[in-house]
Amino acid sequence: MYKVFYDSQCIYFDRFINRDRPEQVIKEIEYQTDEQFLEEFHEWMHAPDKADLLVLSDVDNKLRFRRFLGLFKEVKAAGGVVMNENREILFIRRLGHWDFPKGHLDPGEAAEAGALREVAEETAAGPLTILRPLPDTHHLYKEHHKIKIKHTRWFLMHCAGKPVLVPQRDEGISEAAWIGSGRLDEVLAATFRSVNEVLGPEISAFRNKRTD
Template sequence: MVIFIDDRPIRIVKKKELGEMPSKEDFDLVLDARLSPLKVENFSGHTCIINASADQVEKILLNLHAKSGIHFHALYLIVDDRKLFKQKIVKMYQLVEAAGGVVLNQNQDVLWMYRLGKWDLPKGKLEKNEKFETAAVREVEEECNVKAALGLKICTTYHTYTHKNKLVLKKTRWYAMKTNFTGILIPQTEEGIEKVEWLNEKKQIQALTNTYSSIRHVIEKFKKLI
């Protein structure tokens, strides 16, 4: 599970999947929650925490939302029971469900859109009683004017934001899609989308320097899938 807070990845890693215990050769900072105080302002680079309780993780996440001037790149939480921690974390937030797609055309270009000064992928919230798969296809058509065929699930991302003084956790399921569409790309301007483009591999490299960490994560997973 990866949660993005202020565009920083917080990775919940199961100890069994890690193999050997983390070392300072793998991370910039390794903290044992039983021995060291966990102050988010002291995190640096790629920080790894072991032996943290669910309550300690909750406190860390709340501090990340509350404090400014934090400069680490990524946080890795090594846990025994990832499911338990995931349940604890989800309860902290108001959950919003969404779906999106990585769409390939006949030239193997990927559909991107430009919004709020950054490159992004088409996605949006589920409507009432709507399935993730249906929402993903609908959002691609609404935001970009492209009809696409649903493929395999890529991954699920979680990112957080504040709305009306409440912490919100947006859960987005991403799907690979294909299309033979050759029509006009029409951005959904009422959603703040300025332009929609098919980007080849070279242009995608440029777009990835001006996008969100969660989108880079999706593209990374997509490349492994295909």
């Protein structure tokens, strides 16, 4: 199932009504035409106390998901889930939320290069090595009264040693920290839903290895 996040809500895409879907999904929209869908979608976006949204379609999930993404301007970003030699995970704290370091890609910049650059700029961590790609995340946000969709490419990284971290304060980052298994629950409780739902399995794998 494909997912897009908006504020604290999740937008799910499915071909039929899945009775095993998460219980918090309440609002359902059938995607028939772009015009019809956008009208109902904007009503949902502006509704107070929004529930999660399930988008139903009779076409292939991947095709409908790509069609949905094409309705909005895409902003490309990349970031890293970084582990050091003590198997601690690198987090940043920005505007009251814990998150992984990430940022916009420069024009023509490869996602891998951008992810390494952003982690280094936001935390001063290094040297860094990319181990493998992680699942992408997509989230909608408003900028200058227009809806945009940020597509973030994520990579699992290794940082040699345990360097002193320096948060990039001019980007609103108040703290950069290595978080061990003892603090993971506390930090995850103060992070974004996309981190938990999309990257959460990677964090769980880290925790399991930590306790083996």
